[in-house]
Amino acid sequence: MRMKHFPALFLLLNSIAGVILGTSTAAFLAWLGFLIGWIYLRFYKLQPDLSTTSTGGPGLRGDASETFAFASFFPDVMQPPIAVVGDQIYLLLVAVRLCTPFSAEAVASGNEQAAARSESGLPSLLNGGGRSNRGMGKREEAERRRALALKALDQRLNAATASKAQQPAAPVVQQGQSMLGETSYDPDHEARGEDRV
Amino acid sequence: MPIRTNIPPVTRILLLVLIGLSFLYNLARWKLLDGISQTDHSSPATVRVPYLTLVPDVCLYYPWTFATTTFVERNIFTLLISGATLFYGGKYLERAWGSKEFGLFVILVAVAPNMIVAPIYMLWTGIMASGSKACVFEASSLRLSLLTQFLS
Numbered sequence: 630m631r632m633k634h635f636p637a638l639f640l641l642l643n644s645i646a647g648v649i650l651g652t653s654t655a656a657f658l659a660w661l662g663f664l665i666g667w668i669y670l671r672f673y674k675l676q677p678d679l680s681t682t683s684t685g686g687p688g689l690r691g692d693a694s695e696t697f698a699f700a701s702f703f704p705d706v707m708q709p710p711i712a713v714v715g716d717q718i719y720l721l722l723v724a725v726r727l728c729t730p731f732s733a734e735a736v737a738s739g740n741e742q743a744a745a746r747s748e749s750g751l752p753s754l755l756n757g758g759g760r761s762n763r764g765m766g767k768r769e770e771a772e773r774r775r776a777l778a779l780k781a782l783d784q785r786l787n788a789a790t791a792s793k794a795q796q797p798a799a800p801v802v803q804q805g806q807s808m809l810g811e812t813s814y815d816p817d818h819e820a821r822g823e824d825r826v
Numbered sequence: 827m828p829i830r831t832n833i834p835p836v837t838r839i840l841l842l843v844l845i846g847l848s849f850l851y852n853l854a855r856w857k858l859l860d861g862i863s864q865t866d867h868s869s870p871a872t873v874r875v876p877y878l879t880l881v882p883d884v885c886l887y888y889p890w891t892f893a894t895t896t897f898v899e900r901n902i903f904t905l906l907i908s909g910a911t912l913f914y915g916g917k918y919l920e921r922a923w924g925s926k927e928f929g930l931f932v933i934l935v936a937v938a939p940n941m942i943v944a945p946i947y948m949l950w951t952g953i954m955a956s957g958s959k960a961c962v963f964e965a966s967s968l969r970l971s972l973l974t975q976f977l978s
Contacts, residue, residue, distance in 0.1 A: 654943065654947075657939075657943050657946075658939045658940070658943060661938075661939035661942055661943065662935055662938075662939045665934065665935060665938045665939060666931075666934075666935050669931070669934055669935075670931075
């Protein structure tokens with residue numbers, strides 16, 4: 630009995646009781662409360678930003694982690710149809726520009742926070758925007774994070790070399806690289822050896 | 827229940843509000859019932875306390891009930907359940923989010939569903955011309971704490 634099934638279970642019990650016992654008001658309020666709370670947490674709540682190096686500040690708006698997708702609150706058998714419906718509603722809202730799609734960094738950072746919260750590995754999912762698409766595993770998640778970290782390193786190195794470009798002995802950019810000391814990480818060809826990193 | 831555990835401030839306030847309002851509500855109901863039982867045979871369900879709970883007919887005269895009704899519980903079992911949800915959920919969430927965020931969240935979840943449901947019920951009673959109902963709910967609030975428990 631996983632903790633994540635509790636909200637769905639509560640909704641179900643309330644709905645059944647609403648029909649049978651006539652406590653329909655409670656059922657309404659339960660569903661409404663669930664929706665409102667989910668929408669708030671998903672889109673509007675300011676989350677602390679863990680992935681970037683900025684200190685303080687309100688950080689991100691909304692929780693982009695895919696584990697918080699609407700369909701993931703319901704048991705697995707019901708998730709695909711709910712995901713489809715949710716996707717359509719989401720695309721519609723984005724087209725009307727009522728909600729903005731999430732950037733990849735937001736998704737990654739949301740995932741990091743979710744992973745940090747639960748100490749176990751979470752199944753990371755492909756599509757951003759909080760809708761789920763069954764896909765990658767934990768290894769891909771780790772590699773994606775590594776790529777992000779390398780990108781940050783690259784930018785810092787670039788800034789460092791740009792400040793050193795004033796010196797007379799300018800190092801030559803080697804072949805096969807666009808900037809000095811570029812690190813490249815190619816997860817698909819990792820089997821060839823680690824010396825490229 | 828050990829009272830010595832450390833309860834964060836907003837959770838403390840909410841728990842006290844819950845217990846206090848429920849107590850007041852039941853007190854008022856008791857007194858109303860006492861007054862009624864001598865006159866006619868109206869059932870307890872029609873006893874309404876419009877200044878604590880949300881009664882759609884007259885709710886606009888008592889606007890604070892949109893917030894207070896979520897914290898009124900009619901019987902001891904739902905009171906215990908709501909109390910436990912607030913207690914455990916609040917302990918975790920208030921530490922995770924900070925008091926202000928948590929307070930905002932609870933207020934949003936307590937008030938917003940009521941504001942949506944009340945006009946619907948008013949319309950409904952207008953159409954059906956049936957009796958009005960009193961709404962006493964922590965249900966949606968429970969939902970939200972459960973929802974965020976999932977995040978933990």
